[in-house]
């Protein structure tokens with residue numbers, strides 16, 4: 001199965017609420033090639049105001065996920081306690097989801113590189129604000145703020 005880019009449809013503009021789109025900046029020098037994500041309202045559509053939010057380098061997004069997941073591992077006990085309460089939900093789907101959350105964290109080790117399966121199993125969306133601030137929203141609706149260095 002071909003999986004789309006993990007960020008497609010999941011990066012949200014904190015400025016206007018649109019989704020970010022992927023853009024490749026090519027160069028004859030491979031080292032200068034960059035992949036960025038930017039608001040799809042970045043450029044003026046007739047009669048509409050364009051969005052002034054800044055673009056973000058995809059390496060920052062990958063790193064934000066790695067940092068978020070490792071922070072969750074550091075606070076594993078807290079998350080698992082919280083999700084265990086979710087296991088008592090009346091809703092079968094919710095119970096299934098919480099069991100999955102617990103499973104993805106219980107025996108996990110800190111990660112050094114991006115893991116697509118993990119990303120899909122715990123992340124709902126990433127909201128990018130101006131001034132280098134992003135908010136990662138987990139599928140359990142919790143929000144984690146990341147500062148970009």
Ligand SMILES: [Zn+2]
Pocket residue numbers: 013014015016017018039040041042051052053
């Ligand atoms: Zn925008």
